[in-house]
Amino acid sequence: MNEEDLLVTTGEKLRKIFKKHNLKVTPQRVVIYKELIRSKEHPSATVIFDRIKRAFPNISFDTVNRTLLTFAELGLIKAVEGSGEPKRFDPNTAIHHHFICVRCGKIVDFKCDEFDKLQIPNEIKDRFNVLGHKVIVEGICDECSKNIKNKK
Amino acid sequence: MNEEDLLVTTGEKLRKIFKKHNLKVTPQRVVIYKELIRSKEHPSATVIFDRIKRAFPNISFDTVNRTLLTFAELGLIKAVEGSGEPKRFDPNTAIHHHFICVRCGKIVDFKCDEFDKLQIPNEIKDRFNVLGHKVIVEGICDECSKNIKNKK
DNA sequence: ATAAGTGCAAAACATTTGCAATATA
DNA sequence: TATATTGCAAATGTTTTGCACTTAT
DSSP states (O other), rough: OOOHEEEHHHHHHHHHHHTTTTTTOHHHHHHHHHHHHHHOOOBHHHHHHHTTTHHHHHHOHHHHHHHHHHHHTTTSEETTTTTOOOOOOSSSSSSSSEEETTTTEEEEEEEEHHHHHHOOOOOHHHHHHHEEEEOOOOOOEHHHHHHHHHHH | OHHHHHHHHHHOOOHHHHTTTTTOOOOOHHHHHHHHHOOSSSSSSHHHHHHHTTOOOTOOOHHHHHHHHHHHHHTSSETTTTTTTTOOOESSSSOOEEETTTTOOOOEEOOOOHHHOOOOHHHHHHTEEEEEEEEEEEOOOOHHHHHHHHHH
């Protein structure tokens, strides 16, 4: 698929999803989405911005940042777990797992023997020096559910 | 266990670990560790700082921040996965899993049917509105391993 | 036309760094 | 006493906010 096709395809995909939410499809949004798909390393807004500003010198960092947040709200993309918040510390160094509330950021520890015993795929084990693993469960916590209901 | 006992116990634990690394046990470090253990929600340096500065008005934010980073380096505590770095975005919204290099932060996606099918424990499923899950594998990536070796 | 989106500049935070003063062992 | 640690102040970097201007529909 050449660049032109990718642009068209990307544009079409965005057009559908954006129409559903009454949002406009702007050149900036198309460029940002295209760049994010091309980048394989889960880049930050800064990284995306640096890459596209060569071809689009007028684009502002704010637009890139706000656009990515918009995409994430629509569910078009996801923020990498934990990233974007101040560094948080866990005194529990034994293996355990985390439930994270996507709304308020609350983290609840839980134990699960099944999860502790997971076999890491060879694809990863053979390529990297694996030190540990954990399961992250995402959802809405009890308090946030309550608040959402109360707001209605 | 009363406050006094906790203080003593905490002090002893720190003393052992710190002695191993030729680090000093200071009142600040004891207080910070004590507060982190008491806090169940994986607090940030700012949160810890706000809590202990009532009782220790002279303590500085830097000390709290640097101390927590020191603890993490010693393996006494852990930084919550992903926290502390700029928000990063993932265009892949389908279920998949992450290898994260603890040294350079590189994230590598991988698929694993076993992991996709994990059954979330009732303890969590019954209490929260679960939206998804993923497995985080931590380790040192190939490039970082190479660099460590080359530095010798 | 009009509502949504953009770019800019300033503000608000978080984090890091260098250094002189202080406290631990 | 010697060295590690602390507190402070300044620098850096990230994210957010308000607003006037521009653009997509």
